[in-house]
Amino acid sequence: MATIYEVSSLAGVSLATVSRVINNNTRVSDKTRQKVDAAMLELGYRPNSIAQSLASNRTNSVGILVSELDGSFFGQMMAGIESELRMAGKHVIITTGHSQADKEKDGIDFLISRNCDALIVHTEGLTDEYLVTLAKGKTPVYFMSRIIPELAGNCIYLDNELGGYLATQAMIEKGHSNIAYIAGPQFKADAHNRLAGHKRALSQNNLPFKEELYFEGDFTETGGKEGLKNFLSKASTFTALVCANDEMASGAMTYAREHNVALPQDLSIIGFDNIVFSRHIYPKLTTIDNPVREMGHMAAKLVLKNVYQQKGLTINHSFEPALIARDSIASINS
Structure with missing residues (x-):
């Protein structure tokens, strides 16, 4: 199995530079990054995710709690979150709460136990008071389709x-x-x-x-x-x-x-x-x-901005609904 030392030697860069490339540090030129990527590919080197986590204090994973896994609504929500995070090199861990307080608590505890860098949760059974207390913990928590006045800056919601x-x-x-x-x-x-x-x-x-x-x-x-x-x-x-x-x-x-x-x-x-x-x-x-897919994208951007310090992201917390007129309404006089 190839080692980071071999990657460093083949690419002609320091161990610290290889480490910065592996951890997506922005202080690496594109040319150097390409050399390191090419060396890792040639050697078949795979970074050790546990070692990365220990070195960076990040797991590059975000926990998602939704009510259900089936149905178009939650599918669109999860797709929006996952696609935005994946583009930034992050992965998701998903669990369900089934709109029941005890199951939502269990799901949140599971995600925290997996050392997720942040949580994006869609909860319906838990009270605002519980969620305010939860947000005081070490793991940042963001809320989908819900407005909690004390945590408005962590919420993405529809009117x-x-x-x-x-x-x-x-x-x-x-x-x-x-x-x-x-x-x-x-x-x-x-x-x-x-x-x-x-x-x-x-x-x-x-x-x-x-x-x-x-x-x-x-x-x-x-x-x-x-x-x-x-x-x-x-x-x-x-x-x-x-x-x-x-x-x-x-x-x-x-x-x-x-x-x-x-x-x-x-x-x-x-x-x-x-x-x-x-x-x-x-x-x-x-x-x-x-627009739940767009709201999912926005929740992911909120995490990228606040947790991963990604620059240049504009956050819109509140979304407005709109009438989509089709064929199922007739005039009473027609």
């Missing part, structure tokens, strides 16, 4: 209240006044804030919030099916359905077709998140864009 407002306002502007709403689980901050936006749009247009047109779903297709089933079983009068995410909207659309409800002629539907399939189902789903 979910505005998104909820835009979704319902889109229906109102098409002439709808009897609007049903399928919410996400209300212990989740994003679901709670989207509902608040829905209520704000109703109030600003002098429309009442009707309990019989409200259903708390679970952010899955099944939740959407159950929500629409609930509304139809009550024989409630409504022409529009706002869903707190695209998966529930998809489930509601499936149930509508199975029960001969024409879309969007009999029922207009809007979702939230703008995940990949929303533009491919029929009718193409009008939705609210949640």
Whole structure:
């Protein structure tokens, strides 16, 4: 097995220079870096990651905690984080919390035990108080899709209240006044804030919030099916359905077709998140864009700037949602 001494000799540079190349130190010219890289390639030299870690006090790894591994939403989030970090020569370790406080704590403890240089976490079960205490520890922690006032500089988040407002306002502007709403689980901050936006749009247009047109779903297709089933079983009068995410909207659309409800002629539907399939189902789903991949990129840049001292990075902590108009809303007068 080749050694660092052989690399130094073949490249014609000092051991310290080889070490700086291995640890991505910027105080090395491109020409010298190329000589060292060529020598390592020729000799088949592989740097010892444990030795690198001890020498630099870095593992060049970032821990990621998400609620689930399946689904487009978390896939886009992880892809955004990983691709940005990989370009900077960092790797990720991923675990899940399943939106439960005990599992989220366990996941965070696991990532810290792996000596990650920083954590990027998407938590839904843990309290702000717990996370503020966590952030006082030795491992830097950054938060996805959540705003914690005391840790605002460590947060990357979407204005979910505005998104909820835009979704319902889109229906109102098409002439709808009897609007049903399928919410996400209300212990989740994003679901709670989207509902608040829905209520704000109703109030600003002098429309009442009707309990019989409200259903708390679970952010899955099944939740959407159950929500629409609930509304139809009550024989409630409504022409529009706002869903707190695209998966529930998809489930509601499936149930509508199975029960001969024409879309969007009999029922207009809007979702939230703008995940990949929303533009491919029929009718193409009008939705609210949640730029989660871009937010993932930004969370990674925040780590690169604060933890790895990478220069020239501009950080945007807050993202705004936008209406993506497609084919699933009809005018009430059409």
